[in-house]
Amino acid sequence: MTHATLFxxxxxxxxxxTASRPEAMSEEEIIAFALEYDPLDMHIDPEQARNSxxxxxxxxxxxxxxxxxxxxxxxxxxxxxxxAGGQFDKFRLLSPVLxxxxxxxxxxxxxxxxxxxxNDRGWVVLRVEVFTEHARKVLTYEVSVLIMRRGxxxxxxxxxxxxxxxxxxxxxxxxxK
Numbered sequence: 001m002t003h004a005t006l007f008x009x010x011x012x013x014x015x016x017x018t019a020s021r022p023e024a025m026s027e028e029e030i031i032a033f034a035l036e037y038d039p040l041d042m043h044i045d046p047e048q049a050r051n052s053x054x055x056x057x058x059x060x061x062x063x064x065x066x067x068x069x070x071x072x073x074x075x076x077x078x079x080x081x082x083x084a085g086g087q088f089d090k091f092r093l094l095s096p097v098l099x100x101x102x103x104x105x106x107x108x109x110x111x112x113x114x115x116x117x118x119n120d121r122g123w124v125v126l127r128v129e130v131f132t133e134h135a136r137k138v139l140t141y142e143v144s145v146l147i148m149r150r151g152x153x154x155x156x157x158x159x160x161x162x163x164x165x166x167x168x169x170x171x172x173x174x175x176x177k
Contacts, residue, residue: 058096086144
């Protein structure tokens with residue numbers, strides 16, 4: 001079992017995590033995802049997409065968000081005593097993710113507040129920004145996450161490799177401001 005190393009106390013406003021997906025989005029990957037989950041022409045048919053009002057073949061925003069969620073798990077959530085997510089706010093798709101784009105994230109703690117009724121946990125609001133390798137911002141949102149305090153008695157989550165597949169090739173870092 002992998003034990004959580006991050007607790008509510010570790011989430012000070014300004015603390016920042018970054019991660020990058022090691023490979024570019026491929027046209028095939030975009031089409032396969034879209035055929036299953038978001039079968040709009042702009043995602044499944046490159047020719048139709050180029051002739052559409054948007055004018056480009058692009059990944060579904062849902063696919064982009066799913067990839068970002070995986071990056072957030074790798075760099076942060078799987079190392080944290082997360083109780084639950086609370087809500088997403090200010091979700092903005094700013095620019096399409098195109099075949100060949102490499103996605104990276106910057107997650108920064110905006111606020112960290114004690115739970116109003118439970119002293120063994122607290123709320124953290126993270127501001128997440130998603131970029132391509134060319135520093136083009138494609139997605140932003142805020143997420144509220146309920147996290148256990150250090151020393152709490154909540155049962156450790158099972159984050160062993162049998163439960164998830166690690167991506168050791170991800171580029172991740174933490175910086176303290």
